[in-house]
Every structure is written in structure tokens, then in C-alpha cells.
Amino acid sequence: MRQPAGRSARRSGGERKPREERWAELIEVATQVFYEKGYDGASLQDIADRLGMLKGSLYYYIQSKEDLLFDVISAVHKQGLEVVRGRADVPGGPLDKLESVIVGHVEHTCRNLVPTAVFLHELSALPVERREEILGSEHAYQGVFRDLVEQGQAAGQVRADLDPRLAALSILGSTNWVYRWFRPGGTFTPEQIGAEMAEMAIRGIATEDVLKARTA
Structure with a gap:
């Protein structure tokens, strides 16, 4: 801050x-x-x-309204990044960690709908250089997902034909969209949504051997 x-x-x-x-x-x-x-x-x-x-x-x-938006979006990004980095720090292999990160990201999104909406809707209102200042040159948030996909490939758990960045963007895109349809007190709980989206994401990138082991 x-x-x-x-x-x-x-x-x-x-x-x-x-x-x-x-x-x-x-x-x-x-x-x-x-x-x-x-x-x-x-x-x-x-x-x-x-x-x-x-x-x-x-x-x-x-100093200005833009200055305030920068601080608001920075705060949202920092809180979310702390969540996913914390959820990546769990025992297990890369896919265990990725599953934990996806669940944490979804649950955090469901419980912070207003800040998430502001971040996703208004980030583009900032000049490019200020956006990069928040996101980092390597897009730190996206990087947590991408790094785990790469680690999964190195461990033979994630399909080698996938591009790690594209896989990370696909997972983030689908999980970010939760803020548009989730309703507190509705049919689905944040925990249920997180668990099912993590399962679908892992099944979409895991190798056949991993999938067999998960269903054994």
C-alpha cells in the first residue's frame, strides 16, 4: 500500500x-x-x-481518481495472489498443488464478488504501464498456475502436448467467470464449485496414467 x-x-x-x-x-x-x-x-x-x-x-x-482505482485494483490483486501462493504451498505433487490453487482461487472469488468484478471490469481503464505495475511483467497471478502446469509436465503428470501458458489461461478464464453466475446462498456452495472445477481442470490436462490412478 x-x-x-x-x-x-x-x-x-x-x-x-x-x-x-x-x-x-x-x-x-x-x-x-x-x-x-x-x-x-x-x-x-x-x-x-x-x-x-x-x-x-x-x-x-x-492524487486522482485513476490513482484511487490503481490502489483498489492493486489491493484486490495482492489479496488474490496471497491466496493462490498460499494454496500452492501444500504437500504433494504438482497436480495436488494445482488442485489446491484452483479450489482456493474459486472459493476466494465466490467470497469476494464485488472486488473481483471491479478488478476484471476496470483493470483496462488503467494505462498499460500501470496495469503491468500491478500484474508484474510475468503476470505473477497467472504464473502460479503456469508454473504448476510446467512442473506437472516435468513430472510426467501433465500432457506434454499442452502449452503451459495456454493451459493456465484456460483454467483462469473458466474459474474467473464464476463471479458472473455465483450467488451466495444459492444452489452451489463455494466449496462445491471449487472442488468440481478443480476436478474438471485436472482431468483436462492430466496424462492417461494419472487419470487411471485417480479413478483406481
């Missing part, structure tokens, strides 16, 4: 909330407003009104 110079633990004078708490509230409110109105339709005045503060006070934290 970027922090304005001179930010201290608490606001001065009559300000009531610690600055880190206010910053977290700003990110949460901005995320909701961008979700409801879209980046183009949202204004800093909308966000300030929702926070109950003067528009001018926002400039203590940010």
Missing part, C-alpha cells in the same frame, strides 16, 4: 479514526462505488459523500 508522506498513526485535532483504518475504509468504499457505477460513471464526490467527508480531504490519500 502506498502511504502519503508524513502519515502518522492517528489523525490530528478532532479527527477520530486512525489513518490506516480510514485508508482501509476508503478502499472498501471506492471498490463498492466503482462496482455500482463503473469507473467512468463514478466520481470522487460520490466516494467522498459515501465516506461522509469533503471531496478535498480525499487528496490527502490520493
Whole structure:
């Protein structure tokens, strides 16, 4: 998180909330407003009104609306990346780890529908260089999936004829789409969706020997 110079633990004078708490509230409110109105339709005045503060006070934290969108999307990406990296750090072979990552990604998406929608819808509103700053030159999030596919190929668990990047994009594309149709309290739970999508993805890339072993 970027922090304005001179930010201290608490606001001065009559300000009531610690600055880190206010910053977290700003990110949460901005995320909701961008979700409801879209980046183009949202204004800093909308966000300030929702926070109950003067528009001018926002400039203590940010320099522009684009600056705020950058911070919102950065926060979403960072949280998701922490989830998938954590889920990759489990015992087992590459496909065990990939299955864990897919389940974690899907469950995280289902439980964070609004931030996910803002990330997927509004990332393109940022200039290319700012998008790359968030995603990383190697697209770190996608890289977790791609690396596990490559490791699976090296271990003889994933079909050698597959392109790891394309396989990773296919898995991410299908799992990302969950945010469009998942409804909390609906027919399917995040756990069920994650488990079934992971099973379908693994079956789509695994070697015949692995598939036989999984059904044995």
C-alpha cells in the first residue's frame, strides 16, 4: 500500500479514526462505488459523500481518481495472489498443488464478488504501464498456475502436448467467470464449485496414467 508522506498513526485535532483504518475504509468504499457505477460513471464526490467527508480531504490519500482505482485494483490483486501462493504451498505433487490453487482461487472469488468484478471490469481503464505495475511483467497471478502446469509436465503428470501458458489461461478464464453466475446462498456452495472445477481442470490436462490412478 502506498502511504502519503508524513502519515502518522492517528489523525490530528478532532479527527477520530486512525489513518490506516480510514485508508482501509476508503478502499472498501471506492471498490463498492466503482462496482455500482463503473469507473467512468463514478466520481470522487460520490466516494467522498459515501465516506461522509469533503471531496478535498480525499487528496490527502490520493492524487486522482485513476490513482484511487490503481490502489483498489492493486489491493484486490495482492489479496488474490496471497491466496493462490498460499494454496500452492501444500504437500504433494504438482497436480495436488494445482488442485489446491484452483479450489482456493474459486472459493476466494465466490467470497469476494464485488472486488473481483471491479478488478476484471476496470483493470483496462488503467494505462498499460500501470496495469503491468500491478500484474508484474510475468503476470505473477497467472504464473502460479503456469508454473504448476510446467512442473506437472516435468513430472510426467501433465500432457506434454499442452502449452503451459495456454493451459493456465484456460483454467483462469473458466474459474474467473464464476463471479458472473455465483450467488451466495444459492444452489452451489463455494466449496462445491471449487472442488468440481478443480476436478474438471485436472482431468483436462492430466496424462492417461494419472487419470487411471485417480479413478483406481
